[in-house]
Amino acid sequence: MGTKPDTYTLPLYFLTPRSSIHISQNVSLKFRFSFPPPPPVPIWVQVSGFSTSVRSYPVADGWQAPPADTASLNSGKGEGPSFQIPPRCAAWAAVSAATREVRSIGEARLRIPGLRGLLGPPRSTPVSDPAASAPRTPARWAFRLSQEPPQTGTANVSPDDLDPLGLCPQGFQLNERGRPDMDLDAVTKQSVLHAKPDGLILQYGTAGFRTKAEHLDHVMFRMGLLAVLRSKQTKSTIGVMVTASHNPEEDNGVKLVDPLGEMLAASWEEHATCLANAEEQHLPRVLVDISEKAAVDLHQDAFVVIGRDTRPSSERLSQSVIDGVTVLGGQFYDYGLLTTPQLHYMVFCRNSNGQYGKATVEGYYQKLSSAFVELTKQAFCRGDDHRTLKVDCANGIGALKLAEMKHYFSPGLSVQLFNDGTKGKLNHLCGADFVKSHQKPPQGIEMRANERCCSFDGDADRIVYYYHDADGQFHLIDGDKIATLISSFLKELLLEIGDGLSLGVVQTAYANGSSTRYLEEVMKVPVYCTKTGVKHLHHKAQEFDIGVYFEANGHGTVLFSKAAETKIKQLAKESEDEKRKAAKMLENIIDLFNQTIGDAISDMLVIEAILALKGLTVQQWDALYTDLPNRQLKVKVADRQVISTTDAERQVVKPPGLQEAINDLVKKYRLSRAFVRPSGTEDIVRVYAEADSQENTDSLAYEVSLAVFQLAGGIGERPQRGF
Numbered sequence: 026m027g028t029k030p031d032t033y034t035l036p037l038y039f040l041t042p043r044s045s046i047h048i049s050q051n052v053s054l055k056f057r058f059s060f061p062p063p064p065p066v067p068i069w070v071q072v073s074g075f076s077t078s079v080r081s082y083p084v085a086d087g088w089q090a091p092p093a094d095t096a097s098l099n100s101g102k103g104e105g106p107s108f109q110i111p112p113r114c115a116a117w118a119a120v121s122a123a124t125r126e127v128r129s130i131g132e133a134r135l136r137i138p139g140l141r142g143l144l145g146p147p148r149s150t151p152v153s154d155p156a157a158s159a160p161r162t163p164a165r166w167a168f169r170l171s172q173e174p175p176q177t178g179t180a181n182v183s184p185d186d187l188d189p190l191g192l193c194p195q196g197f198q199l200n201e202r203g204r205p206d207m208d209l210d211a212v213t214k215q216s217v218l219h220a221k222p223d224g225l226i227l228q229y230g231t232a233g234f235r236t237k238a239e240h241l242d243h244v245m246f247r248m249g250l251l252a253v254l255r256s257k258q259t260k261s262t263i264g265v266m267v268t269a270s271h272n273p274e275e276d277n278g279v280k281l282v283d284p285l286g287e288m289l290a291a292s293w294e295e296h297a298t299c300l301a302n303a304e305e306q307h308l309p310r311v312l313v314d315i316s317e318k319a320a321v322d323l324h325q326d327a328f329v330v331i332g333r334d335t336r337p338s339s340e341r342l343s344q345s346v347i348d349g350v351t352v353l354g355g356q357f358y359d360y361g362l363l364t365t366p367q368l369h370y371m372v373f374c375r376n377s378n379g380q381y382g383k384a385t386v387e388g389y390y391q392k393l394s395s396a397f398v399e400l401t402k403q404a405f406c407r408g409d410d411h412r413t414l415k416v417d418c419a420n421g422i423g424a425l426k427l428a429e430m431k432h433y434f435s436p437g438l439s440v441q442l443f444n445d446g447t448k449g450k451l452n453h454l455c456g457a458d459f460v461k462s463h464q465k466p467p468q469g470i471e472m473r474a475n476e477r478c479c480s481f482d483g484d485a486d487r488i489v490y491y492y493h494d495a496d497g498q499f500h501l502i503d504g505d506k507i508a509t510l511i512s513s514f515l516k517e518l519l520l521e522i523g524d525g526l527s528l529g530v531v532q533t534a535y536a537n538g539s540s541t542r543y544l545e546e547v548m549k550v551p552v553y554c555t556k557t558g559v560k561h562l563h564h565k566a567q568e569f570d571i572g573v574y575f576e577a578n579g580h581g582t583v584l585f586s587k588a589a590e591t592k593i594k595q596l597a598k599e600s601e602d603e604k605r606k607a608a609k610m611l612e613n614i615i616d617l618f619n620q621t622i623g624d625a626i627s628d629m630l631v632i633e634a635i636l637a638l639k640g641l642t643v644q645q646w647d648a649l650y651t652d653l654p655n656r657q658l659k660v661k662v663a664d665r666q667v668i669s670t671t672d673a674e675r676q677v678v679k680p681p682g683l684q685e686a687i688n689d690l691v692k693k694y695r696l697s698r699a700f701v702r703p704s705g706t707e708d709i710v711r712v713y714a715e716a717d718s719q720e721n722t723d724s725l726a727y728e729v730s731l732a733v734f735q736l737a738g739g740i741g742e743r744p745q746r747g748f
């Protein structure tokens with residue numbers, strides 16, 4: 026049990042099934058704390074946040090009104106006084122709230138003396154750990170917090186705090202054979218409140234579901250249901266992130282995060298698509314089908330963590346996820362505003378029993394910043410004075426998180442935030458996607474010549490760098506060049522430790538041809554191409570001791586195999602001088618990367634550390650190789666699924682004739698390449714072209730767009746020449 030505290034803090038929520046409520050003057054919310062069977066020790070309760078009174082009454086009488094003579098403690102605002110619940114008693118707390126719209130109304134704190142002796146082992150065990158399947162020691166007693174009237178709400182508790190207390194799963198009933206079953210009636214009733222629009226069909230795409238926010242309520246509810254089943258099946262915590270990343274503010278999306286912090290397994294993507302598209306009357310059957318097909322153990326507890334970005338629709342939609350989780354009896358913890366990579370990090374921390382890090386925002390800041398400070402100690406001792414970075418935060422969540430975090434790594438690095446969400450619209454004329462696809466600086470940033478700047482996207486999982494040279498020319502440093510900088514640094518360190526660890530780089534078809542040539546021919550590093558979408562790159566990168574993967578748009582990270590980590594740690598302890606120094610750097614780099622997924626904050630710190638250690642300017646980095654001129658365009662078609670592809674999406678299979686047309690067009694230009702594929706996040710077909718000059722590239726991109734429009738059912742305005 027280690028050093029488990031004996032004090033637990035629970036947020037007190039007043040939740041309605043749909044959204045937040047309006048509490049009018051002097052309305053009392055009544056919370057009940059019950060401990061069936063009664064606790065063997067007295068428990069201290071403290072309710073704070075609003076004017077409170079706390080009473081206790083005997084458990085044996087069930088949920089009756091407290092006896093008239095029970096002591097009442099009025100605390101006024103702020104910290105409430107402690108109140109002791111004697112053994113065999115429950116507590117009842119009435120909280121009066123003033124007029125305001127709220128969801129969280131305060132806090133209940135429980136102090137349970139001697140708790141450590143009372144409990145079984147903690148629940149969270151890594152999925153790969155054989156101990157995960159060992160039966161849990163039954164908790165001695167359960168804790169439950171509810172409200173009066175009970176059906177109006179639920180309590181939100183952190184299982185890391187309370188799961189050892191054995192929270193009973195709710196929402197499950199016994200079927201005839203005595204096995205637990207899903208309460209499908211309850212699901213049906215709740216689902217009506219999250220009705221699916223008629224005829225709407227959505228696909229779990231490159232990164233989950235994405236579309237206009239107003240079409241997503243039912244998807245969110247259903248992904249809450251699915252997360253519970255996935256959690257039971259994997260016996261692990263599952264994440265649900267509400268975000269549409271780089272999409273416009275009006276869109277939203279949702280994706281599930283698997284136990285090791287990676288993207289949802291492909292077979293479950295299919296379940297997600299089936300569940301999201303099931304008509305209302307078929308929902309119970311689809312749930313049963315999924316749980317049977319995936320052999321879900323319904324006895325198992327489920328736990329889901331939820332995060333969301335700053336879109337206006339995200340809070341409401343994450344509430345729908347919570348509704349789905351609770352109606353199937355899952356427990357949840359709502360982290361509220363998080364970057365996408367932070368949620369991935371939290372999931373892995375929880376499932377690795379904290380070995381990967383502490384599952385809190387503070388834990389994330391500390392882990393990354395201490396690795397950064399340690400890694401850059403040497404460089405900053407040299408008194409380098411160029412360590413100021415301008416960051417365009419796309420008016421998204423990255424701004425909030427970076428503002429909180431920047432004190433952890435200053436004065437080594439000082440970041441100046443732009444597009445921090447106080448004025449502009451999310452991803453509008455700013456952010457990594459805008460900069461990459463328009464190949465120009467975002468609005469709202471003040472750039473001086475040769476100054477290092479970078480842009481995050483809306484949920485801070487991508488980063489690109491750029492600068493203006495003295496002639497005012499814009500230079501973009503995209504994911505390919507980031508991968509090249511990182512790989513060359515890692516390769517040097519690997520040569521120094523000389524331990525034969527393999528290094529590989531994974532790209533997609535969007536990688537600039539020059540980057541692939543440089544990596545293969547100059548750096549002599551093996552390069553692989555996968556389908557678009559980080560899940561594909563991630564899996565490929567797992568095949569190496571050290572796998573570097575980046576999409577050209579700046580989404581990527583580095584994975585270190587367990588064997589590589591062990592070797593590096595051992596060398597950092599045992600070897601001598603230069604070798605030891607290199608191993609120590611690698612050790613810190615391992616901690617600095619968010620290995621669950623591409624992470625703009627973590628990647629930014631890695632890049633800044635490498636530039637500082639190598640004494641490189643942004644121009645020197647940019648000069649590693651020269652990008653081939655390239656262009657990305659979007660074409661609207663009636664049904665983008667008419668296009669299917671092969672060879673890591675570089676060749677079209679259908680519709681007939683399209684690939685031949687592309688081949689003929691490509692032949693017209695030098696050093697040229699072009700491909701098309703249906704987007705997995707937007708209702709469009711993407712066109713990519715590269716050639717020897719920007720003019721030729723733009724012509725090729727235009728001509729290929731026209732071929733798509735003509736051969737794949739284009740709609741709306743025909744593609745136009747000129748950009």
Ligand SMILES: CC(=O)N[C@H]1[C@@H](OP(=O)(O)O)O[C@H](CO)[C@@H](O)[C@@H]1O
Nearest residue numbers: 231232558559576578704705706707
């Ligand atoms: C060309 C491009 O940048 N495509 C992006 C975009 O996918 P599409 O399927 O192309 O819409 O969003 C994905 C999720 O963020 C990202 O993984 C991918 O790289």
